[in-house]
Amino acid sequence: MTGPTPTAPRRDDGAGASDLIAAPLALLSRLIDWPMRAIQRVIGERRMAYVFLLPNLAFFGLFVFVPLIINVVFSVTGGAALFPSQRPYVGAGQYAYLFDCGSFLDPNSCREDHFWRGVSNTARFTLFQVTAMVLFSLVTAVVLNMRIRARGFFRAVYFFPVLLSPVVVALTWKWILQRDGLLNAGITSLGGERILFLVDPSWAMFWIVFVSIWAHMGFYTLILLAGLQAIPADLYEAAEMDATPRWRTFWRITLPLLWPNMIVVIVLALIKGVQTFDEVFVLTGGGPGTATLMVVHYIYETAFSNQVQNFGLAAAASVVLGVVLFALTLAQLAASSRKGAA
């Protein structure tokens, strides 16, 4: 083979810049080559994978597993001291305190009623939010998948709130919903009575669900849109040739083929719903009363807001929450593997 190699002209164009990057990398690879070969000689080629995984595992262990273990340790201790070594061991005392209830359906009958109010609110919030979120995301994805005018613009518009910080979202809506907010200005200018949206328990729950859907819907719409675009067009063509009604096409083709994506959306939205904190904290502060107090807010308040920072009780509540999230994650993994198999 004669003449210049295919890469030669590019090399001439930016030789200086690429050398600047390539030279140190080459030096680095030469430097680590010898110790890596030495390790390989000792442990064998098959075990080298663990060596490459080690940095990531160390990072993950330090920032995920170690705090997790510390949290579990805190949950079996009491008192107000910060360091575990100075905290008395109380066994399952914190869990017993959390679960000391006359009836789990009536928070008033529980010793730690705020925790159970948080559980009840989180369950209601998650149920309403996930149902509505999946429904709206599905409708939006179907519409955005059609050949409508300015489709790119609408896709960007629905995704835009996902890019905003939860605090910005909550503050924006707070300004809209407060006594002298934008919405009340509109209502009163039309001759209506001012509504204290964030002071009425039912309205407050409605608005936190609404704002949460508004803020996160774009993300789930995107997942469903990707699923819709993966459905082969010839299936729709065949349905059209058979003069199948549109709703039937949706029911018999779209929905079954989109189902794996729907499962992912449902499980992700469930996990996110259970973890809800920042938006609600800023928008309603858990009020009125405890009408929008969520479990994560309860944990934060128990650990940090009270004069006695009750890390033990907060850690126990975190472990309970962690178990719920673990179960949801397992469900997601099962759903994902079923999707993979499909």
Next chain:
Amino acid sequence: MQRKHWISALALLAGLVAGGIAHAQTTVRIAWYSDGNEGEVVSDLLKRFEAQNKDIKVVLDQVPYKAINEALPVQLASGQGPDIARVVDIGGVARYALDLRPYLKDAGYWDKNFGPFLEWMRPQGDTNSIPGFMTQLTVTGPLVNKTLFEQAGIALPGAKATWDDWAKAVKAVATKVQAPFPLAMDRSGHRFFGLAISEGTKVFDAKGEPAVIDDGFKRGAQLVFDWHKSGVMAKELWGSVSGAAYRGANDEFKNAQVVMYVSGSWQIAQFDKTVGNAFDWVAVPSPCGAASCTGMPGGAGLIAIKATKNPEAVAKVMEYLASEPVLSEFYARSLFVPGHLGIAAKGLDYKDASPQAKAALKVFSDQVASLSPVAYKLQGFVSNRIIFNAVISRVGQAISGETTLDEAYKRIASDVEQQIAERNKK
């Protein structure tokens, strides 16, 4: 040529030594929150200190109030944190405080001028240490929008008016001028106890242990509950958030939406600046209840922290800030009621204050002498925030309609008992 090299080398060495000396400065960090302009004032005063003490560099970290209450205790418990901190929960951080006595030139000055307040800063059982001084003494009480009263053509109730008299008057004014908040009270247990102690609550039993729920407390809680039902108080403060969250009505007062705002003396500088000439406002004496006419004392203390590596430098900074001329200037420019007995006795000239701010400061200063002993005892109680938080959390739930007041009383008692037991667990 060789001689030139020697000179250059010596010059370089001298430069390095000088640089080394410059770096030998001791750094003292202060964590500071502000209600008004006191952050600017202390920053100004510290610049003068640094000019006089080249060996000490003072870093003033201006942080939010929430950080002082929530993040600072965790930092201190872990042995980290600033060298000095301005705190409100003085009893709560007492165990992390440094005893300045061995480092002070004249400990007698501190005993003489800060004596009664030092008790608030000491850990239980300690009767001798000097952990810091009060950057302000606060008194809770009402601030009234006088212009709204004038517009409504209703006279301000007199000095011995009761809470009921005020409630009726502010409701009448609000109805006439269509103000949305006839009476606003900070969502704070500290503010509530001014009312409750006036109504006769004793807070402690004969042994000095907390016994929060009694007839006086119930009268106070019932008043707040009824005011929310009758529209004297709007639910936006007490009924809008959960748990121990603080809510103030500063913005609403500034916007002339509040007829009477039960808050305290620390608001004066802020309202003097932000309200300006928009309307006339006055501070009035604490309304009377069945037992007395009292507010709550309080304030922010500047506390030296035990974990500091530079106690001598910390003591030097504290001595400077607590000295009479410096502290007089600080109180006068920040429009604070002095927490220094000598300065309080001499009287303070608030040169920069408007006539209405001066009048308000006088009203609050005059209140200090008539505060109930129960109020002082509660303020000095190391676990007072446990009581304050339990009260706002549970009474807030009753106001929002989630529970009854009777249920709230039971919960307050059990919350206080449980948290104090948790604190005492060893």
